[in-house]
Amino acid sequence: MDIFVQQLINGLTLGSIYGLIAIGYTMVFGIIGMVNFAHGDVFMVSAFIALICFLLVTTVFGITSIFLALAIVLVVAMFFTSLTNWAIERVAYRPLRGSFRLAPMISAIGMSILLSNFVQVAQGPRNKPVPPMVTDVIVLMENDGYQVTLAWKQIIIMVLTAVLLGGFWYLVQKTSLGRAQRAVEQDRKMAALLGINVDHTISLTFVIGAALAAVAGVMYLMYYGVANFADGFVPGVKAFTAAVLGGIGSLPGAVLGGLLIGLIEVFWSAYFSIEYKDVAAFSILAITLIFLPQGLLGRPEVEKV
Amino acid sequence: MSDIIPAARDSASAMLSVRGVKTFYGNIMALKGVDVDVHKGEIVTLIGSNGAGKSTLMMTIFGQPRAREGAILFEGRDITKMPTHEIAQLKIAQSPEGRRIFPRMTVFENLQMGASIDGFAHFDGDLERVFAMFPRLKERINQRGGTLSGGEQQMLAIGRALMSRPRLLMLDEPSLGLAPLIVRQIFDAIRELNRTEGLTVFLVEQNAFHALKLAHRGYVMVNGVVTMSGEGRELLERPEVRAAYLEGGRH
Numbered sequence: 001m002d003i004f005v006q007q008l009i010n011g012l013t014l015g016s017i018y019g020l021i022a023i024g025y026t027m028v029f030g031i032i033g034m035v036n037f038a039h040g041d042v043f044m045v046s047a048f049i050a051l052i053c054f055l056l057v058t059t060v061f062g063i064t065s066i067f068l069a070l071a072i073v074l075v076v077a078m079f080f081t082s083l084t085n086w087a088i089e090r091v092a093y094r095p096l097r098g099s100f101r102l103a104p105m106i107s108a109i110g111m112s113i114l115l116s117n118f119v120q121v122a123q124g125p126r127n128k129p130v131p132p133m134v135t136d137v138i139v140l141m142e143n144d145g146y147q148v149t150l151a152w153k154q155i156i157i158m159v160l161t162a163v164l165l166g167g168f169w170y171l172v173q174k175t176s177l178g179r180a181q182r183a184v185e186q187d188r189k190m191a192a193l194l195g196i197n198v199d200h201t202i203s204l205t206f207v208i209g210a211a212l213a214a215v216a217g218v219m220y221l222m223y224y225g226v227a228n229f230a231d232g233f234v235p236g237v238k239a240f241t242a243a244v245l246g247g248i249g250s251l252p253g254a255v256l257g258g259l260l261i262g263l264i265e266v267f268w269s270a271y272f273s274i275e276y277k278d279v280a281a282f283s284i285l286a287i288t289l290i291f292l293p294q295g296l297l298g299r300p301e302v303e304k305v
Numbered sequence: 306m307s308d309i310i311p312a313a314r315d316s317a318s319a320m321l322s323v324r325g326v327k328t329f330y331g332n333i334m335a336l337k338g339v340d341v342d343v344h345k346g347e348i349v350t351l352i353g354s355n356g357a358g359k360s361t362l363m364m365t366i367f368g369q370p371r372a373r374e375g376a377i378l379f380e381g382r383d384i385t386k387m388p389t390h391e392i393a394q395l396k397i398a399q400s401p402e403g404r405r406i407f408p409r410m411t412v413f414e415n416l417q418m419g420a421s422i423d424g425f426a427h428f429d430g431d432l433e434r435v436f437a438m439f440p441r442l443k444e445r446i447n448q449r450g451g452t453l454s455g456g457e458q459q460m461l462a463i464g465r466a467l468m469s470r471p472r473l474l475m476l477d478e479p480s481l482g483l484a485p486l487i488v489r490q491i492f493d494a495i496r497e498l499n500r501t502e503g504l505t506v507f508l509v510e511q512n513a514f515h516a517l518k519l520a521h522r523g524y525v526m527v528n529g530v531v532t533m534s535g536e537g538r539e540l541l542e543r544p545e546v547r548a549a550y551l552e553g554g555r556h
Contacts, residue, residue, distance in 0.1 A: 176421060183407055183418055189369055190405040194469070195393035195422040299409075 002141060006148045007270045008263070013154045013223065015262025016161035020216035021239035022246070022254035023168070024209030030249040031185045031205045032097070034104045038088060038111035040236015042210055045115055046081040046217030047227040048123060051130055053077060054221070058131075066133055070156075070222070078214040085210030086203055094199065112232070120229040127226040134222065157219045164215060165255060168208070172251065181205060185249075234278075238265075241285050247298020256296060260284075319378070320345045320505055321366070321397075321473055326375035328358075328365045335361045337529040338375065343473065343507050348499050350508040350516040350537065352550060353526035359509040360402040362526070363477050367392050367399065379473070394422055398471035400462040400479060408451025412442055415450050415461055419468030427470065435464035438494050455482035463491065467498075473505045474498075480512045488512070492519050513550035517541045525550075 021043050028036040053076045057069045092111050096103040134156065137149040172178035183191040184201045192198050220235070221227055242261045246253025261281050268280035288296070319342040328336040335358050343349045353359050365372050368389045377385045384392050398419070407415050416435065420428050436443040439460040445453060450461060459482055466474060476495070480488040492515055498504040510516035517523050520537040525546060533540065540546050 176417075179410075179414060179417060180421070182410060186407045186409055187405050189389075190401065190407070191418075192369070192389035193367055193393055193399055193401065193405075194418050194465075195390050196418075197388075197390045 002143050002146050002148050003270055005140065007266050009148075009150055009154060011263035011266035012259060013157050013262070014266060015259035016157050017216045017219055017223070017258075018235070018239045018242045018262050019255040019258025020161060020164070020212045020219075021235060022242040022258045023251060024213050025240050025243040026246070026248055026251060026254040027181075027205050027209050029243070031181065031202055032093075032104070033101070034093070034108065035240070036209075037105065037108040037236075038092075038115060039209065039213060040239065041112045041115035041232035042081060042085050042088070043213040043217050043220075043236060043239075044227070044229065044232030045084055045119060046077050046210070046214035047221045047231060048119055048128070049080045049214070050074075050077040050218040050221045051128055051227050054130055054133075070133065070218070074215065074218050077218050078211045081214035081217065082207040082210045085206045085213075089203055089206040094202075116229050116232055123229060125229060127228045129226050130221060132225060153222055157223065160215065160219070164212065168212065169251070171208075177204065238278075238281065241282060245285050245288055245295055247295025250295065250297045250299070253295055253297035260296075319343060320347075320380055321507065322376075322378040323362070323366065324376045324378070326362070326365060326372040326377060328361055328370055329373050330361075330370070335529055336365060336372075339526070339529070339531055341524055341531065343505060345505055346499070346503045347522065348495065348506040348508065348520045348537075350510055350520035350523045351526055352510055352513040352516055352523060354511065354550070357526040358529040359526055360477055361529075363399060363401065363475055363507075363509055366397070366475070393469075396422065396469065396472040397475065398422075398466035398469045398473070399475040400459075400466040400477060402477040404455075404458045404462040406450035406453065406458045406461055406465075408449065410450055411447050412450060412453070412461055413446050415465050416442075416468050419465035422469040428468075431468050431470065435467055438467075438490075439464055456484065456487060459483055460487075460491075471504070473507060475507045475509075477509045478511060479508070480510065480515065488515065495519065511550075513546070514541070517546075 021039065024039045024042070025036060028034060028039070050073050053073045054069060057063050057072050063069050063072070088111050092107045093104045096107055134151070134153040137151045139147050139149055141148040172181060180191065180196045180201050181204065183194070183196055184198050188198055191201070220231070238261055239258065242257035243254045244257070245260060246255070246257025264284055265277045265281050269277045272280070321341075321343040323339055323341040326336055326339045327334060339358075339362055341349075341351065341362070351359050351362065364370065366377055368384075368387060372385055375385070376383055379392075379395055379397065384395070407418065410418070416432060420431065423431075441457055442460055442464055445457060450458065453461065459479060463476065463479055466476070479491050483491065495506055495508070496519055499506055508516055508520060517537040517540050523535065523537045523540045524531050525533040525540065533543070533546065541551075
């Protein structure tokens with residue numbers, strides 16, 4: 001029971017990070033039907049932006065309040081990551097719009113390699129550590145020396161994710177920006193006929209996706225304390241898996257898929273073998289797709305016309 | 306082409322002026338040099354059989370696809386190469402072929418989409434007006450567009466176009482899929498909007514009888530070319546028009 005609760009907490013934390021990244025995959029797929037293979041690396045870049053910013057804020061500017069520092073890091077990382085993703089869309093994807101379907105995806109793979117190699121060259125191939133940021137933990141239960149703990153950083157991750165998702169849901173469902181975004185997703189030509197600037201809306205999708213990935217990047221850095229140029233790949237693939245599991249194109253699906261992948265991974269590690277945790281996550285994906293090809297919350301392809 | 310009578314007024318004063326427009330799908334020429342004028346305050350209809358290029362003309366006016374040759378002017382301004390959303394922002398609204406309702410948005414959201422060009426300044430009043438015209442939409446206000454019947458979607462497409470307070474309303478086969486009674490309602494509503502508010506309407510129809518009765522002027526399109534034009538009632542009397550579009554088809 002103790003282990004179960006502890007793993008549940010760990011799984012939800014990891015799942016929150018996956019969910020935040022997964023939204024970027026699912027939104028981009030929804031609006032231009034493309035798997036943005038560079039998204040995981042955008043997430044990795046955001047972790048590095050956060051790392052640099054954190055060190056600057058704490059050492060050069062001497063800010064000692066960790067929460068103030070984190071808040072600044074969050075804003076800065078969101079801004080620069082969004083800018084990066086906006087530029088990537090502008091340079092690598094937009095010129096290929098209207099070309100054959102695979103072209104932007106190949107371009108995305110190129111951007112993925114470019115980002116990770118650039119960071120490798122600029123920041124070095126080794127893990128870059130940051131000083132531990134939030135170290136306090138709350139002991140929830142104690143049994144025979146086994147403590148169930150809830151770390152403050154886990155609370156921060158889960159609460160921030162929940163708040164962000166609430167705000168994001170509001171943006172998509174209730175504002176005219178979100179309505180334009182959904183309109184372009186559902187019928188690009190008709191949206192243009194109603195005066196919606198399709199290119200701007202697609203750019204905006206990339207900006208929002210990157211901002212959420214940046215939050216995930218900051219949280220990842222805070223949680224694990226290190227960043228590495230290769231960190232885009234595995235979390236990126238996991239988050240993509242989460243998006244597919246939840247039903248690609250579905251925003252609640254991305255969050256649900258992220259939480260599930262996080263939980264599967266953590267529970268498998270705890271009860272079976274940690275070496276096979278990725279195998280477990282991807283196997284469940286494969287099984288889900290065999291029996292539920294549209295994912296858990298995805299819509300079936302048939303639509304009344 | 307010999308049968309074209311000169312437009313009642315010169316083309317320079319036209320609100321919408323289509324001049325020698327040629328549109329291609331790949332290498333296939335769908336519009337082979339089309340001239341059409343719509344003057345302010347007019348109802349103009351374009352009739353023709355399936356595949357004549359009527360809907361292609363409607364979409365070409367919005368630059369989807371772009372005209373390869375010729376020019377399209379709106380209030381004297383060349384819009385041939387203007388981006389589609391900027392054309393829409395000139396307050397030209399279209400209820401397009403196939404209705405193109407946003408399937409995963411509610412009826413209300415679809416109408417909101419229509420109103421976004423107008424900046425929601427008159428939203429509540431315009432909404433009431435659309436609901437008065439199509440009470441069925443009010444009953445379905447929170448239903449998703451994709452779950453509506455074809456006729457309801459048609460009403461929604463027209464309502465959405467009206468929500469933008471268009472200066473030029475373009476309707477592509479508004480009668481398609483609708484019961485005759487509702488077709489009559491829609492046509493009455495168009496006539497009413499034209500008479501009371503001076504709304505300019507460009508109407509594409511296969512239902513030639515109703516369309517020509519409603520319109521001030523009409524054009525007949527065959528295979529991407531305008532073959533006849535004239536006043537609506539006058540076209541109705543012509544034997545060629547009757548033979549091709551009306552016989553056996555007085556809905």
